[in-house]
Amino acid sequence: MDAHHDALVRFPPPGPWHKNAVCIGVPYAEFFPERGGNGASITAIRRYCNRCPVRTDCLDYAMSCGPMLTGIWGGTTQNWRRKPANKAAWKAKRFQDAQNNGTGDVEGRSVA
């Protein structure tokens, strides 16, 4: 089973936000670079993510899936998402967003 197939069968599908993704039509395999692959391919993928209007949703999805989700999501690698400091920063940002806009619970999850 390749990484892409693995991601599709082991995790819930992305939400409706995905229909606005910049990467629609780009071969999925590009977002699942080989482990230890070169940084150039990841940089190229991030060019899609950097201009994607649903990047925040994409990262939220990936973080909610947990550390076993492979591939590039929201411009981040699996290794990035696994680091406790990055996960803590993401949670803090979501908590702050929830405080600022009046939605979300104490974990920063949306309650709308």
Ligand code: SF4
């Ligand atoms: S952030 Fe990147 S991986 Fe996520 S939907 Fe957008 S282009 Fe695709």
